Amino acid sequence: MSQKNRISGGQIDRTKTLNFTFDGKRYTGHPGDTLASALLANGVRLMGRSFKYHRPRGVLTAGSEEPNALVELRSGARQEPNTRATTTELFDGLTAKSQNRLGSLRFDAMAINDRFSNFLTAGFYYKTFMWPKAFWEKLYEPIIRKAAGLGSLSLKDDPDVYDKGFLHCDMLIIGAGPAGLVAALTAGRSGARVILADEDFRMGGRINSETFVIGGTSGADWAVTAIAELGSLPNVRIMPRTTVIGAFDHGIYGAVERVGDHLATSETGKPRQILWRIYSKHTVLAAGATERPIAFDNNDRPGIMLASAMRTYANRFGVAADKRVAIFTNNDDGHRTAADLHAKGVKIAAVVDIRPDVPRSLDYEVLHGEVVDTKGRLGLTFAEVKLGDGSIRTLECGALGVSGGWNPNVHLTCHQRGRPTWNETLAAFVPGGTLPPGMVVAGAANGDMSTHRALQGGAQAAQTVLDLEGPLPDLPQAEDAPINVTPFWYVEGASRAWLDQQNDVTVKDVKLSHQEGFRSVEHLKRYTTLGMATDQGKTSNMGGLAIMAELAGKTIPEVGTTMFRPPYTPTAIGVFAGRHRGKDFHPTRLTPSHKWAEERGAVFVEVGNWLRAQWFPRAGETHWRQSVDREVLATRASVGVCDVTTLGKVDVQGRDAAAFLNMIYCNGFGKLAVGKTRYGLMLREDGIAMDDGTAGRLAEDHFVVTTTTANALPVYRHMEFVRQCxxxxMDVQLISTTEAWAQYAVAGPNARKLLEKIVDVDISNDAFPFMACSNITICDGLRARLFRISFSGELAYEIAVPTAYGDALMRKIMEAGAEFDVTPYGTEALGVMRIEKGHAAGNELNGTTTAANLGIGRMVSGLKDSIGKVLSQRAGLNAEGDLRQVGIKPVNPADPVPAGAHLMKATGPVDAAHDQGYVTSACYSPTLGHAIALGFLKDGSARLGERMRLVSPLTGVNVDVEIVSAHFIDPDGERLRA
Amino acid sequence: MIIDHPLLGPRDSAEFTYMGDAKLIDRPDPDAATAARDFYDYAYLRDNPAGWHDELWFHEQGDRSWLVVTRNTITHEIRQVRLARDVARARGRST
Structure with missing residues (x-):
């Protein structure tokens, strides 16, 4: 198909032709085109269907503020919904589909909604889907969900790479129009580090869309020269295709650079998009202005667009919106479009101006009046004009350019609570109040609408913020036309006049919401959804505010604006995630024995960021329980080994080290002998248990504290808080050594025999009794630490070596232990053995339990101050009948005792009011041959032997159980002292 | 936000962990007759001012200093950053 609406001129490369498809049909365009300009060039006006009424829609704008021309771009896994055709740079092979239609774009079955528009007004959902209540989940929600949203997701993994980066500069300039370019030149020439970012792929801003002359050359050419000079300055970084999406605290800006969106697929090794965090001392906001429409009946037909967009398509892209166009305006700028298009040979049906003192033209007809209605099912054919004398005139036209004045793009000035102020001359909001620190605004964004004033503003901004001496640089000659606008927001009509075309909000909806009492602008927004679509109301909010003001009898500034929030334009979630996805969502920490465990086919589990071996399946084992039961039994029968490196380790040194431990642990450490280890319980200041572990005293002034794996970081943070604040x-120093030492638990009756083959020292029971610790050497001289501590309840040691030797030590233990059938065990067997032994862990230290609940209340030393001591003595935490840790076993050995189930008396009601306690940890004990559990029971210590019911109404559990000691195995501790 | 660390200069707030009101430095005397009441206040009661606030920040991804940052909770302006240890000393915790 030929490009029937392509006209002369424009900044496109006509020597090259690009092929693309829209809804499967083939078209051509040129480098420099957007998808929207290329479609228009091919005579395609219909580009989408509206959200609610499924009305046929075409482009409204030529930029990122576009509400209508949203397409599904690309196909397969790269398919992206809601992509604005107006900002999509054309590339060869581009494929796009229209969205939000049932059937074809021309015959959308959902267009039936338009017939029922009287029902689908503001608040429709709130009013309609109220009853019957049961219908919501089964009927209403699925239907609404299906109808909601515009494009569809591919539901495939995004194959592209996204990245994040950090940049620093003296001055960030947002927008590369005339103001931004002059600011960049002024700052760049002074030697300042400058970043110039613009969302467009072609820099120059509005001047690329105008026929203005700057300094004797065309505006577009002047921009090219300016960019060339900036490119030659090593201190200036030019970032096209980069949208500054938010102004954050302390001069930090977020920006998205679209590195590969203009290519069929991103270059190999390059990300598709980069999220930049820009740290800037100063910022010049030169984001320009956005034209706003005027609402009138049926103002949403394809072919009706902003007058400035029509001018952009003609001047920048060499595209006529149609062969025959009309203009509707309330200001002088609308006339520019007529003049420019006329000069390019486009037929101007008429210019309709609401002002009585209309600027005349010799080239085309200028009418005083209002557009009151339009015709054309899938595209504009006629516009009906009510003239000043009340008569009606019908204009035949395929496109209508509408101009309601210009709104400065103040968005980023408001990201830090700033509120814009009303400017009467422009009939628009301009930056006001408190700007983000370090920000100045220049050019049209500041309300300086002429090119001359933009150039001047840009130079002035750069000089002011950089404190440059001397007069302003010589600026090129440029147009300096005054603003001449008469505020005019909508034409009274009988039908529907659209404000927000993307969310289908009409003038009537705003009136209805006012009538129903939604008077605050924030309420109006949420009730009607005005401005809540992906375009964030860039072209629609002002109209809504103006109508609100009129209905309330207030001025527009009295009504005020809604809050502008980041991001400035829709941003792909992928770029926020960056590389943090899949296995890179967080770092993975591997223990020193990881490779060895992998070789043995271990199954791993994530614990915090760590991967720990969960169990080590052997040939023939088909269920995890077989592996875990074997590991437990083998350890208790002979010897097992487990990697416990992940436990947090904190080295505590200094003259006051013992006093410091006395402070952080509720039990005493002052009298712990050198060479001994002690269990320690840390409380929070409110008296609740925080973490537990062991602390070994290696020297008078040197302790090694261990924490649980999950709490390694918060406990270390807490210890530093106590130390510093x-x-x-206190003379004490802390350092985390979690990653410095590889540590293995060697447990079981043969543990000593095994280790004797490795260590260089005497570890007999006399020389190295239970709870001993020492710096030792192993394997003829390698430094190591040995602790005789036991989590499993067996004769056990933990042996630590510098991490680099971790793999070697594990292999050495396996080799030395071969004669004892040493069995590696994972976290599951570890858990089973600690439950069998009755040791509390994370399930018991769950943020609600005290030392008393854990049955170790007497550990809290009354002789010294410690964190949590005072509040642990509160009456509320020491009441009669409080929870105590107990063991639970089923009366029928075949029954389970699942964690989370609650304990009830053997007879009596089963409800929350009669709750007696609950199960925290449960497992199958291969040693005992039935399920066992730990839990908390009211007055539990006094109820050993009691028969109870264990219930979980949610999962249908109802089991008879017996309360027993939590120490299922070796209650007197003979094994660990052996 | 950027926190001007007294030892390391300006650092991004992402390097820090936040703990809130710096009154946590003023841990009461556990031996005072009013200790139970004092610790209740200390553990549970916080001001939540809209405006200037002394806050504890921990440089977890840095030198592990606890800092007292005086920050305006409305504007996020930061006017003073001190080592918590110095603040603690100044408040008489040097015993």
């Missing part, structure tokens, strides 16, 4: 002059 509560005891600033």
């Amino acid at each position: 509560l005891a600033p002059d």
Whole structure:
């Protein structure tokens, strides 16, 4: 198909032709085109269907503020919904589809909604889907969900790469129009580090869309020269295709650079988009202005667009919106479009101006009046004009350019609570109030609408913020036309006049919401959804506010604006995630024995960021329980080994190290002998248990504290808080050594025999009794640490070596233990053995339990101060009948005792009011041959032997159980002292 | 936000962990007759001012200093950053 609406001129490369398809049909365009300009060039006006009424829609704008021309771009996994055709740079092979239609774009079955528009007004959902209540989940929600949203997702993994980066500069300039370019030149020539970012792929801003002359050359050429000079300055970074999406605290800006969106697929090794975090001392906002429409009946037909967009298509892209166009305006700028298009040979049906003192033209007809209605099912054919004398005139036209004045793009000035102020001359909001620190605004964004004033503003901004001496640089000659606008928002009509075309909000909806009492502008927005679509109301909010003001009898500034929030334009979620997806969502920490465990086919589990071996399946084992039961039994029968490197380790050194431990642990450490280890319980200041572990005293002034795996970081943070904030002059130093030492638990009756083959020292029971610890050497001289501590309840040691030797030590233990059939065990067997032994862990230290609940209340030393001591003595935490940790076993050995189930008395009601306690940890005990559990029971210590019911109404559990000691295995601790 | 660390200069707030009101430095005397009441206040009661606020920030991804940052909770302006240890000393915790 030929490009029937392509006209002369424009900044496109006609020597090259690009092929693309829209809804499967083939078209051509040129480099420099957007998808929208290329479609218009091919005579395609219909580009989408509206959200609610499925009305046929075409482009309204030529930029990122576009509400209508949203397409599904690309296909397969790269398909992206809601992509604005107006900002999509054309590339060869581009494929796009229209969206929000049932059937074809021309015959959308959902267009039936338009017939029922009287029902689908503001608040429709709130009013309609109220009853019957049961219908909501089964009927209403699925229907609404299906109808909601515009494009569809591919539901495939995004094959592209997204990245994040950091940039620093003296001055960030947002927008590369005349103001931004002059600001960049002024700052760049002074040697300042400048970043110039613009969302467009072609820099120059509005001047690329105008026929203005700047300094004797065309505006577009002047921009090219300016960019060339900036490109030659090493201190200036030019970033096209980069949208500054938000102004954050302390001069930090978020920006999205679309590195590969203009290519069929991103270059190999390059990301599709980059989220930049820009740290800038100063910022010049030169984001320009956005034209706003005037609402009138049926103002949403394809072919009706902003007059400035029509001019952009003609001047920048060499595209006529149609062979025959009309203009409807309330200001002088609308006439520019007529003049420019006329000069390019486009037939001007008429210019309709609401002002009585209309600027005349010799070239085409200028009418005083209002557009009151339009015709054309899938595209504009006629516009009906009510003239000043009341008569009606019908204009035949395929496109209508509408100009209601210009709104400065103040968005980023408001990201830090700033509120814009009303400017009467422009009939628009301009930056006001408190700007983000370090920001100045220049050019049209500041309300300086002429090119001359933009150039001047840009130079002035750069000089002011950089404190440059001397007069302003010589600026090129440029147009300096005054603003001449008469505020005019909508034409009274009988039918529907659209304000927000993307969310289908009409003038009537705004009136209805006012009538129903939604008077605040924030309420209006949420009730009607005005401005809540992906375009964030860039072309529609002002109209809504003006109508609100009129209905309330207030001025527009009295009504005020809604809040502008980041991001400035829709941003792909992928770029926020960056590389943090899939296995890179967070870092993965591997223990020193990981490779060895992998070789043995271990199954791993994530614990925090760590991967820990969960169990080690052997040939023939088909269920995890077989592996875990075997590991437990083998350890208790002979010897097992487990990687416990992930436990947090904190080295505590200094003269006051013992006093410091006395402070952080509720039990005493002052009298712990050198060479001994002790269990320690840390409380929070409110008296609740925070973490537990062991602390070994290696020297008078040197302790090694261990924490649970999950709490390694918060406990270390807490210890530093106590050291720096509560005891600033204690002589004590802390360092986390979690990753410095590989540590293995060697447990079981043969543990000593095994280790004797490795260590260089005497570890007999006399020389190295239970709870001993020492710096030792192993394997003829390698430094190591040995602790005789036991989580499993067996004769056990934990042996630590510098991490680099971790793999070697594990292999050495396996080799030395071969004669004892040493069995590696994972976190599951570890958990089973600690439950069998009755040791509390994370399930018991769950943020609600005290030392008393855990059955170790007497550990809280009354002789010294410690964190949590005072509040642990509160009456509320020490009441009669409080929860106590107990063991639970089923009366029938075949029954389960699942975690989370609650304990009830053997007889009596089963409800929350009669709750007696609950199960925290449960497992199958291969040692005992039935399920066992730990839990908390009211007055539990006094109820051993009691028969109870364990219930979980949610999962249908109802089991008879017996309350027993939590120490299922070796309650007197003979094994660990052996 | 950018926190001007007294030892390391300006650092991005992403390097820090936040803990809130710096009154946590003023841990009461556990031996005072009013200790139970004092610790209740200390553990549970916080001001939540709209405006200037002394806050504890931990440089977890840095030198592990606890800092007292005086920040305006409305504007996020930061007017003073001190080492918490110095603040603690100044408040008489040097015993």
